[in-house]
Amino acid sequence: MLELDGITAGYDRRAPVLSGLSLAVADGEAVGLLGPSGCGKSTVARVAALLHRPYAGTVRLAGQPVHGFRFRAPRSQRTSVGLVFQQPRLAADPRMTLRQLIAAPAHATGRGDELASHVDELATRVGLTGDLLARRPHQVSDGQLQRACVARALLLTPRLLICDEMTAMLDASTTAALVAVVEEYRAAHGAALLAVGHDRVLLRRWCDRVLDFPGTPAAGHPDRVPAPSGGHSNRSASEPTARPSTSSTTQVKTS
Numbered sequence: 001m002l003e004l005d006g007i008t009a010g011y012d013r014r015a016p017v018l019s020g021l022s023l024a025v026a027d028g029e030a031v032g033l034l035g036p037s038g039c040g041k042s043t044v045a046r047v048a049a050l051l052h053r054p055y056a057g058t059v060r061l062a063g064q065p066v067h068g069f070r071f072r073a074p075r076s077q078r079t080s081v082g083l084v085f086q087q088p089r090l091a092a093d094p095r096m097t098l099r100q101l102i103a104a105p106a107h108a109t110g111r112g113d114e115l116a117s118h119v120d121e122l123a124t125r126v127g128l129t130g131d132l133l134a135r136r137p138h139q140v141s142d143g144q145l146q147r148a149c150v151a152r153a154l155l156l157t158p159r160l161l162i163c164d165e166m167t168a169m170l171d172a173s174t175t176a177a178l179v180a181v182v183e184e185y186r187a188a189h190g191a192a193l194l195a196v197g198h199d200r201v202l203l204r205r206w207c208d209r210v211l212d213f214p215g216t217p218a219a220g221h222p223d224r225v226p227a228p229s230g231g232h233s234n235r236s237a238s239e240p241t242a243r244p245s246t247s248s249t250t251q252v253k254t255s
């Protein structure tokens with residue numbers, strides 16, 4: 001579904017953040033991308049979501065090479081990817097109500113009427129009902145706003161979801177609820193997932209495969225809780241239960 005091949009990208013050509021990075025996410029697969037703060041995870045997410053043009057390398061979505069990024073990205077490719085950012089407040093227009101925020105991709109693609117009932121259905125699915133939908137971002141909590149952002153990312157039924165530290169600002173129960181929403185969606189639609197983060201335990205529980213950025217401390221690093229091996233006996237009720245912990249961890253390929 002997603003192929004990044006030899007991606008060099010960043011904010012200064014002389015010192016790119018990513019150099020020759022390659023990774024692939026198969027149709028329906030969930031891949032975690034793990035790395036410390038500042039290593040370039042969000043940059044990978046933005047390139048994969050067609051929001052940031054790489055200096056070199058190829059991005060393919062569903063086998064088709066991407067030739068345009070940001071406003072030059074073809075609509076069919078842009079709408080095949082749903083993106084949830086780490087900080088919902090930076091990703092939400094403060095003038096919009098949560099209902100308008102969820103519906104924004106439908107209006108942007110001229111499908112406002114067609115998808116109106118889907119907005120309500122998704123709002124219910126992420127746990128937002130009643131007066132919350134009429135409130136603006138400053139009138140809701142971070143967790144409630146992130147729920148709206150997840151609903152917005154699912155509205156156009158993307159084939160690939162990119163979650164860039166989606167749960168970094170959330171408590172355990174909201175994390176579990178939103179991971180469950182994403183997994184229900186993936187189960188229903190066969191969508192692929194690229195989940196970016198620094199929580200090895202969460203990513204190993206959530207994803208089929210976890211890739212390490214070069215230089216990321218290994219699972220046994222003293223600063224990190226070792227990932228569970230095999231069963232789920234140490235999982236608390238509030239932790240995500242969406243997928244079996246069958247993932248392995250490998251190093252992401254860079255040149």
Ligand SMILES: Nc1ncnc2c1ncn2[C@@H]1O[C@H](COP(=O)(O)OP(=O)(O)OP(=O)(O)O)[C@@H](O)[C@H]1O
Nearest residue numbers: 011017035036037038039040041042043044165198
């Ligand atoms: N718009 C920008 N302009 C210049 N430099 C940037 C910009 N965005 C990010 N950077 C720099 O690029 C590097 C990688 O940033 P990125 O946000 O991809 O890292 P990250 O791994 O997602 O970090 P975190 O886990 O803290 O969110 C950092 O050194 C950052 O300072």
